[in-house]
Amino acid sequence: MANDKVSIHGAWASRWVFILAATGSAVGLGNIWKFPYMTGMYGGGAFVMMYLVCIFMVGLPIMLAETLIGRRGRQSPVNTLKALAIESGASPKWSWAALMGMIAALLILSFYSVVAGWSLDYILSMGSGQFAGVSAEGAGAAFGALTADPWRLTLWHTLFMLLTGFVIARGVVAGLERSLRIMMPLLFVLLLVLLGYSMTTGHFMQGFHFLFNFQPDRVLDGVLAAMGHAFFTLSVGVGAIMVYGSYMPKNASIGSTILTVGILDTLVALTAGMALFPIVFAGGLEPSAGPGLMFVTLPVAFGNIAFGQVMGTLFFVLVLIAAWTSSISMLEPAVAYLVERSKRSRVLVTSVLAFVCWVIGMGTVLSFNLGAEAKFFVFSDDGFHLFQWGAEGGRNFFDSIDYLTSRILLPLGGLSFAVFAGWVLKREAVREELAMKSPLLFNLVYWFIRVVAPIGVLIVFVAELSK
Ligand code: PHE
Numbered sequence: 001m002a003n004d005k006v007s008i009h010g011a012w013a014s015r016w017v018f019i020l021a022a023t024g025s026a027v028g029l030g031n032i033w034k035f036p037y038m039t040g041m042y043g044g045g046a047f048v049m050m051y052l053v054c055i056f057m058v059g060l061p062i063m064l065a066e067t068l069i070g071r072r073g074r075q076s077p078v079n080t081l082k083a084l085a086i087e088s089g090a091s092p093k094w095s096w097a098a099l100m101g102m103i104a105a106l107l108i109l110s111f112y113s114v115v116a117g118w119s120l121d122y123i124l125s126m127g128s129g130q131f132a133g134v135s136a137e138g139a140g141a142a143f144g145a146l147t148a149d150p151w152r153l154t155l156w157h158t159l160f161m162l163l164t165g166f167v168i169a170r171g172v173v174a175g176l177e178r179s180l181r182i183m184m185p186l187l188f189v190l191l192l193v194l195l196g197y198s199m200t201t202g203h204f205m206q207g208f209h210f211l212f213n214f215q216p217d218r219v220l221d222g223v224l225a226a227m228g229h230a231f232f233t234l235s236v237g238v239g240a241i242m243v244y245g246s247y248m249p250k251n252a253s254i255g256s257t258i259l260t261v262g263i264l265d266t267l268v269a270l271t272a273g274m275a276l277f278p279i280v281f282a283g284g285l286e287p288s289a290g291p292g293l294m295f296v297t298l299p300v301a302f303g304n305i306a307f308g309q310v311m312g313t314l315f316f317v318l319v320l321i322a323a324w325t326s327s328i329s330m331l332e333p334a335v336a337y338l339v340e341r342s343k344r345s346r347v348l349v350t351s352v353l354a355f356v357c358w359v360i361g362m363g364t365v366l367s368f369n370l371g372a373e374a375k376f377f378v379f380s381d382d383g384f385h386l387f388q389w390g391a392e393g394g395r396n397f398f399d400s401i402d403y404l405t406s407r408i409l410l411p412l413g414g415l416s417f418a419v420f421a422g423w424v425l426k427r428e429a430v431r432e433e434l435a436m437k438s439p440l441l442f443n444l445v446y447w448f449i450r451v452v453a454p455i456g457v458l459i460v461f462v463a464e465l466s467k
Contacts, residue, residue, distance in 0.1 A: 007246050009336055015252035020180045021244050021329070022067075023233075023260045027184070028326030029115055030192075030233040031269040032319055033294045036276045039228055040287035045213040047222035048273070052266070054223075054230035054439035058456040060262045061448040062236045062414040065421035067254050068433040070245025072425070079238030080246060081420065090424045097416035098239050102337060103331040104409035105238040106353065107401050110360035112330065114162065114398075116323035117156025118295055118460040119316045121146055126302065126312040134303035136283030139296045147198060147292070147368035154174060157361050160320075165354035166328040168335055169347045180325060187318040193311060197301050207277030210287065211270070220463065227460040228406035233265055235326065237410035237417070239333040246336075254434055255445065276302075279417045291398075318376035331357075360401075367398035374401040407464065415457040422450030 012018045039047050073080025081161035085094040125131065131139065146152060181336070198204055231237045248254075272294075279297045280287050289296065302312030331353060338349040363371070375394030378385040388394060395403055419432060436442040 004250075006170055007074045008340070009247065011247045012244075012249060013097065015249060015257055018244060018248045018252065019211055019260055020184065021247075021325075022241060022257075023184060023264050024180050024322075024325030025240055025244065025329035026233065026261055026265040026326070027187070027268050028138040028322045029319070030326070031265060032272045032322065033115060033291070035228065035233065035269040036273050037290055037293040039273055039421060040277075040280070040293055041290060042222045042225055043215060043218040044210040044287070046215045046218040047226055048211050049214055050219065050223040050226035051230060051269075054227045054456070055234065055262060055266060057448070058227065058453045059230040059236060060258060060413070061445070061453040062231075063234055063241055063262065064254060064258050064434075064445065065418045065449050066236055066239070066242040067245035067248065067258060068430060069417060069421055069425070070242035071248045071250070071254070072429060072433055074156075074246050075338050076246075077242045077333050078337045079340055080242065085420075085424060088424050088426060093350070094201045094416070094420055094424065095236075097413060098242070100409060101238040101413040102333045102418075104405045104413060105217060105240055105333055106357050107360065107409075107431075108232075108238070108350055108405050109164070109327055109330040109357045110203050111398055111401050112323065112327055113160045113357065113361050114153060114157045114364045115291070116160045116320060116327065117153060118146065119319040120156040120159060121152065122295065122299075123316045123320065126309065126316055127448035128297070129309050131299040131303035131312065132309065133350070134299050136285050136296065136300050139299040139303070140285075140292070142299065143292045143295045146295075150369050153368065154362070157365055158358065160323075160327070161354050161358045161361070163324060164331060165350050167324070167328050168331050168354075169350040171346065177199045183318060183321045183325075186314075187322055188268070188271075188275045190311065190315050190318055191268065191275060194275040194298075194301060194315070195271055197305050198275045201278045201282035203278040203281040204274075206281045207274060207279075210277050210281075224407065224464050227411060227442045227457070231414055232406050233269060234262065235329060237412070237414035238330070239413070242417070243333045243336055244329065253436075255436055288367050292308065292430040334448075353365055363397040364401065365458075367396040372396055377403070404406070411457045411461065415454055418449050418457075422446070422454070 012021065069084065070077070070080060073084050075083060078095045081098045082092045082095035085092050125142065198207065235241055276294060276297050277287065279301045283297065283300050285296060298312065298315065302308035302315065331350065334353050335346060335349050338345055338353070342349065373390040375388050375391040375396060376386060377400055378388045378391040378394030385391065430446060431442060434442060434445065436445070
């Protein structure tokens with residue numbers, strides 16, 4: 001057996017802990033916050049359909065690839081790719097793919113922390129009964145007031161970054177398992193409660209229709225965003241799953257594990273969508289409201305049901321936990337790498353990286369108020385501008401980072417990891433890691449990693465460029 005390596009950073013006690021950790025990473029703001037608002041922006045059913053196709057044809061094979069690469073290498077993604085490439089007689093430059101992923105993860109963390117901070121604020125305002133009996137309009141105004149206030153945003157952003165750094169500095173394996181075991185199921189239960197409420201709004205079917213009604217004319221629009229979001233929601237393309245894979249027990253079956261994670265992640269997103277949209281329609285809100293969608297609809301729901309104050313508070317606590325278990329997985333690849341490279345302590349490395357992300361995150365804080373007019377990537381009549389104040393169109397800082405990561409860096413990273421597992425690693429190595437009983441199933445999965453997933457990403461890329 002070639003693979004008796006162990007990671008210097010630790011190891012999960014069992015396959016279940018890996019499932020918890022990977023699900024913790026996958027289920028986050030992407031499912032509860034981003035998925036519903038993107039569905040709203042891209043018109044509903046067309047987006048959802050494309051999203052599901054991307055998850056199962058592209059996202060899951062790449063997740064599988066990342067996990068098996070991680071477990072085989074047992075180091076941080078950058079060093080894993082370097083070592084495995086050399087072992088397989090390929091160029092050590094493959095590690096650049098992991099380096100790019102690592103940077104993408106830090107960029108995601110920078111804005112993720114700001115949005116997670118919103119839920120911190122909402123825990124407080126929900127808990128103090130501010131939303132009792134609130135109308136859709138009132139909830140919209142409350143959200144507007146929050147995002148207009150850079151100081152309040154900075155406070156919560158800072159706090160969330162500290163929380164993330166704290167867990168990572170202590171080591172993922174020790175601190176996380178117990179809370180995850182309780183919190184993830186509770187999150188599910190509360191989502192179901194919310195779903196129950198949305199059924200009483202009288203607009204459930206309208207919401208359902210919106211989510212699952214297929215509109216052929218919007219498919220192209222949706223597919224580009226859907227591919228990016230499939231990567232985002234599964235946490236693939238950045239090395240987060242790879243680093244978790246490197247702590248996975250040797251004999252755990254990767255295939256069924258990954259399938260479980262993928263299904264859980266999809267279920268949470270769809271449930272969130274089915275819970276939110278009926279409330280959107282009942283309150284006369286716009287489905288295309290954008291990033292504020294969840295923060296406007298949920299207060300309306302919780303402000304108008306029995307025990308809403310308690311349940312709403314609890315719900316935002318859980319959103320926070322979901323975000324937290326995701327954010328640590330964004331930091332871990334870089335921390336593991338720098339610990340290996342610099343031989344400095346985990347605490348020091350974590351502090352430096354969290355600070356860097358915090359600073360970049362300030363750009364997102366300002367995107368919603370003072371810096372809303374600072375536009376990047378502007379295509380206008382007189383050509384392309386990287387930066388222009390007050391330009392029509394273009395993207396503010398938050399939109400730019402989101403676009404750069406989801407639409408470009410994650411798919412590129414995922415593509416590289418799939419090609420690496422499919423074409424650089426020896427077939428025998430992959431077979432050994434996957435350890436599937438049925439040769440037929442192995443061939444099928446291997447073909448998805450080698451051919452289907454890479455072609456899927458490429459098609460979307462070409463479509464994006466020729467838009
Ligand atoms: N999957 C997380 C979510 O849906 C986000 C994430 C992206 C986590 C990349 C880690 C790496 O919220």
